[in-house]
Amino acid sequence: MTATESSIAIARHAARAAADKIAEDIVALDVSDRLALTDIFLIASAPTERQVNAIVDGIEEELLKQDRRPVRREGRSEGRWVLLDYADVVIHVQHAEDRVFYALERLWKDCPVVDMELGNDPSVISKSAGETE
Template identity: 80%
Template sequence: MSASESSIAIARTAARAASDKIAQDIIAMDVSERLAITDVFLVASAPSERQVNAIVDGIEEELAKQDLKPVRREGRSEGRWVLLDYAEVVIHVQHQEDRVFYALERLWGDCPTVDLQLGDGDGEGASAEAASNDGE
């Protein structure tokens, strides 16, 4: 079973919002085959705590326009690794240093990526890589 279309749509909306706030290395992984609790992990990073929080604000604002609110939010006060749990999609916005240290992509590397359709190079190549794995 693959991630639902609604989960993919949420991930794409969040990815565009993150990209608008200059998030780096945006990638989404379809974890639906490995986890029963969610379909997609979206991961993005930034070089400072302030920018991590700005990305989180942008994502929450954009998803709120679709009447979506996180069921859980963690790490906001530190601004190093903020987790937004939207049930179908779990969003991780990490400081670059924490992203390298925790290496979520390596941990979930056997999961297919989701084509975020960012298109113009936003996400620093994540959308091109994701397009090659879409539909797995």
């Protein structure tokens, strides 16, 4: 099974909103073969808690325009790792330090990367899931 077109569209809207708020290393992983609960993990990071929260705000505003509301939201008050659960898409916005520590891409390295069509901006183009620095 692969991620649905609907899930990919939601993830692309969220990725563009994150990029607009200067999110770093935006990557989307198709986890549909491994998890029955969701299709895509979208992961993005920022160097400060304030920026993490700004990215989350941007994503929620954009997806609200698409008539999408998160089923669950966690970590907002700390601004270190915010999880937005939109059922078919789970969005992780992490502080850059936490992203390195938890290394979600490494945990899910066998999952295919979904192209978020963010263009050629090097600040938002990320490595494939299996690559490390």
